[in-house]
Amino acid sequence: MDELTIHDDGSGTLKYAINLSSSRVKVNSILALDSLDGKKVPSIDEIKAKVILFKKTLALQNGISGVSVSENYTDFIFKFECNFSSVYLLQDALRKTFAIISNDQSITQQDFYWLSFDSKILKRSVPSIAIDKLHKLSQNDINLLKTGSYTSISRFDRIVDHFENSLSKLSKDSKSLMIRTDTYSLKEKQSILENTIHLFSN
């Protein structure tokens, strides 16, 4: 689930949550292995160390504040939240942080922005790094995606005038939009989350 709140000045908050609690048995069984599909399976301690590195690295980036990550290794629910001064700084910060924690400098060279905001219009798409990862999934994993769900929420200080993605649902106060889909459909068609949201002028 992602929840993006954008204030009129372009600053905002990004919340991101991963809930693997319905696959506890599977996740625990994978964690009990040394390797899977020829790749080393990290231990919980290694995952925790990576989360700390992510948190510390992101907090150091320009325009980012209030970084917090909550980790629940019983139900495997991870929640991340940070404040940003502009969506562009947010994206640069995330790109740099992912490049550092995954030791992959090519991520920083991607000039693709998946969010843009000009005080009236918010354009959303799916980050290319996520698309790359989706292409690497095996058929077995792809089938499992059918049981997962994805929710994307965009919140504003102002009322939404109109939006282009017909799958979006407008909240009662007309200041928020939500798109819900399953992870398999998202893998098949990443444009499912794309949206251009027009806000009323102040």
Added chain:
Amino acid sequence: MKNLFFYLLIVISFSFSAQNSETLIPKDAVTVFSINNINLLQKISIDELISYEFMEEIHQELFDGSTSGKTLKDAGLDFDQKFNIFYGKADNFELSGFTFGIKNKEHLFTVFDDFEAVSYPKLKGVVVYESFFNNLILKDGSALLIRVEPSMEYVKQVTDSIWFARGNENIYLIDEETEGDDILKEQIYEEEVIEGNSFPNAASDPNEKNYNELMDSVQLVFQHKQLEELLNELFVENVNLINSDFHFKAQLLHSVEGTFYFDNSRNLDNSSGLWYFQAFLPSLYKDIQELYAGNLILGDLILKDKSVEFNIEVLYGDKLGSIYTEMNDSHFDKQVLKYIPESSTGYFTYNINLRKAYEKAYEVIIPILEEEKNTQISMNILTIELLNEFVNKDALFGTYKGSMFASFNGIKKIKTKKIEFFYDEETFEYGEREAEAEEDMPIVTLGFSIKRKDIPEIVLKHLARLTSKVKNMGDYWRFDNAILDAAPLFMISKNGLFIFTNDEDLAINHSDGYEKKAISTAKAKKAKKSGFLYGFIDIATTLSRFPDDLLGAKQNQMIQSLRGKSGSLELKSSRTTNDKTTIQLIYSFTGNEQIGKHLLDLINIIFVVSK
């Protein structure tokens, strides 16, 4: 007289048909598969053949399009000679490869198209070819495809000695420096120049090899040297596995479709796990070697109408044999059969007498250890002897007698808890709630014969006091979330068995056994008649359904090698004697694939298991 003539004719023709390719197997081969009747493989495509794990060493040679659409017949192989696959490990190198007969050299080189002839003047009547990875050696209509790899430990040892003799610094210290930031590196460089006492750093001189280049050169030199020594041994001194081990020679004469040879005593010699004994306790290591002397595993592969049988003989010396004989002197525990349901698609029983094995091992091993004049070993012997006196062996071996069984009862949905995110439909604010979930889990039962049921009961009673997750349910104990932190484990202590299972149905409804729903009398009889071991797996319904992510890499590789196959695997054993135990693995198939393919399937299973 006619019969005698006919018999001689068979012997002579067999001797002719079995010549050559096996004489090219080096004496250092520890594991050898020999396929005698390779006519069975005539129609198998090479692409299919090289997809097996046991062919992985020559994948690089053959996965280059040169094999596309070709069969072994197209590759110019002589189907009157044996096809031998071998693997071995000597002190400083590993070797692996194949030997086979050649009928058409031209056809052979359409498949092995990356080889170039190299000169070995000492070898008469032998032509040696090499490619980037392997060597192909031809002699009198037979071929040896071999890869010799020096052990990296040895290569590194020699590289280090050359590296330091040249006045270089420790490579790891240099690496640490290069990881620092640029400013730090500059400072260090300046200091070195000023002090003027820096060691020559090979990396800074283009005419000097850096550490990795030096290691590559050492590896290459050893590879050539070891290959040359091996070829001299084979073709000049005429030393090969046949004339080095009479067991192997005798094995080759068996008129079966294939044979298997595995010398565990030599495998022990080269086992890296025993390096400490080799280095620091050489006399004890010698005693261990003696204990394992003659420990060979020999097998015959026999093709029948709808099955491939693998008859294995495990040979050992007197001392090891006396321990195994005592260990396997155990009565079959009939109670276990009650707990294997007829619907089970995979089960095994293991029947040993741990107390007798312990006592015999104590009798055999303690005198060996006592001869060792080493403080640590002496202290260990003292501890073992004191434990032997003070520990209540009746209680210990009454709790675990040594016999056990396991059964796989399919995949079931088990109830677990999940946290659900839910959203307010008006504000889209989200909340969390606990909900029921279902996940697939293999249902497995594992049981042990037990004489002292009171001992695990003591443990469980105390556990129940410590945590509410452990509950006495009357006929069974329940331990919540014990499996993968999600599913309950049930424990049943009845009928002289202590059973662990995640099958709720077994715990609640069948704690005294499945009665009429247990395995049939015919199946039970087979298990009872087998020696210390019996196993059965229905391949399609067991292995194909077993989740990949519950097993380690090696187990997964074995299961992958059987996926998509039909039929069943049955494992039986004989009574153990002082010199051998016989084990039989039967692979029965129902599909319509070529019989040669089933033979390769079984060889592949054995290869993956023995690797």
